[in-house]
Amino acid sequence: MDDHLVIAATCTVAELLAFAQDPDAPWPRARALITACCRAFSSSFKVWNTVTVGGNLCLALPAGPMISMAVALDGMCRVLTPDRRERLVPAGDFVTGAGRTRMLQGDLLRSVSLPAAALERHTTTHRMSLRPHGRSAALVTGTYAPDTSRLDIVVTAATNRPLTVPFLRPPSPPLLRARLQELLKPGLIVDDVHGHPAWRRQVTLQLAEAALHELMGE
Template sequence: MDLNTVLEVCDGRDRVPWRPGDAWLGGGTYLFSEPQPHLRRLRDLSRMGWDPLRRLPDGSLEIAATCTIAQLSRFGKTLDAQAAPLIEQCCRAFLASFKIWNMATVGGNLCNALPAGPMISLTAALDGRCLLVAQDGSERAVPVADFVTGAGAKDLAEGELLRSVTLPARALASRTAFRQASLYSLGRSGVLVIGTADPLDGSLAVTITAATVRPFRLTFPVPPAAPALREAIGTAVGERHWYDDIHGLPSWRRHMTLRLAEEIRCELAGDGAR
């Protein structure tokens, strides 16, 4: 779609003052999908020169905000880590064409903050931390689970830039379980639940996305019994947190979340159920 209110596109590296009507341009798959009448200038990040993916000395994985879904998918297939299959599972949750895969970015998916954003699901489940850079160059780190604050809402100040998301080595070494549900065979995720089992202390984390307006990551020092898991979800996720749109009613999303979370608990706790 033509953005007929945009008068200028500038290089993201240019040190021009931020002004009302500015927006960061990553892949553009959202920006160019619908009218953006409030925008006047796009600040293009395509020439920033950031490595899409980097293994850091401590074993963690840094994912640049400009990393595309296609790049992440290819990397995940070669990654030597217990949690590597989860990368492809979340990439596939896009249900998007190869054109979208080659343009859409991890950072864009997080900053759109849509409940069904699968990069939110992936990075929240693996305890990711966002690196945010302000216009004055100052930086701050925010857990992904706290970065997305609601449907379409995020902890991002005016002019602030999401530079990267880092997944810790310990999370990459976790055993994972993935469950997804939709009302349609090729529909947007209505429920997406991911479990991670820590290899060092045996703790379990259950991350709920798509069904809720923001990510919920529940951690347990040991795998809980079924009633305890159900109670923890009911306590953490209030009635106002269940998302309501054409892709699923809140009651259905809650029911499926509880069902899929129990499947994950059984799988990762070794209870024998699948």
Template structure:
């Protein structure tokens, strides 16, 4: 869609060239949402493509993902053999309600910044204990856990002029066992609940609940809980008003699916024997 209110497009090549933020500005990365509907409030786009951030960097510390990395680039990453959590990347990429053409343009950072409950990059990076680096508009930086970045449906911690630079995934998280569950009201519909479990060598469990709730929620267990303990923890820690309500699923259904999927994950991971 043409954005006929845009009067200027700025293409900075370095952080120093980023313009002072003003009303009517928007960051342009993939633009798959930006160009999907009228944006009458906008007058200037700040195009991030010329910053030329390396999309993916593998190091001894783990994986660094540029906010401008496309979903297709992330999905195509050849992961080291000892990253046993690597299948989770493929699973979350395929949890998109999007075609392969969108994959080539849509960005990982854009999915986080849209901050919708069903954003699968939010699910992935929260479950893998990613840490976001935010370039503040005053020239400083802030680092925050990906699980804490989204604070509500379509809301996050970015202030006007702040820019998500990258997400760093620690090596330890990439070496955890994983289990993935997703459900939607229709076979190719938007996720109504997406639950991920990761387990370390010591048998601890990190359960990440997304899509069914308005923001990512995580439950940590030092050892694998039994079915009753897991259910009780979900019921006590996730208040009813945190379950999302829209045409893709009512809160009561999302809550029931969260409980069901979490138990399937518990039973799948080593030590989570069925009752």
């Protein structure tokens, strides 16, 4: 089996979803997360045919579900520069704020590479929006590697940039809550029409706890 899944920046969400829902494709746990992220776009399936993975990352909206996916699965962004060089940027560092990325003038995002080690982890995705099919107000992913005990919670949509909360071993629910409360500082929480910051914060804590419970099979 390949040791990476490389997703072209020009891959549409519809194409990615077709792969993620192919029962014969590898990495079923990762594909469940990819499917959930593809389905997290607001509005209807119509946008899936035109929007691209790269465009979603480069637009860097807080509710960018391809950002959620790439960060949760330890993505590495391959960026081509105007002088024909190449830079690798971890997906977790790619978005630096609402509408802001590490892309420089003239850069082109070529692809996002997901390593097999991440694709093999147990996954879960929890999302909340103010209305059905509305823009995500909070999207929390969880991944767990039983062989190493590593458990990562990634918060997107509620925050201006992705927030990864890594644990060397699964935390207790109170520890998870305490860590998130410490990290979810007011300036980090999105304040727009898609959800009040206090509500987003509270929902994020609940979604993260739900993710932990699911990953632990409770």
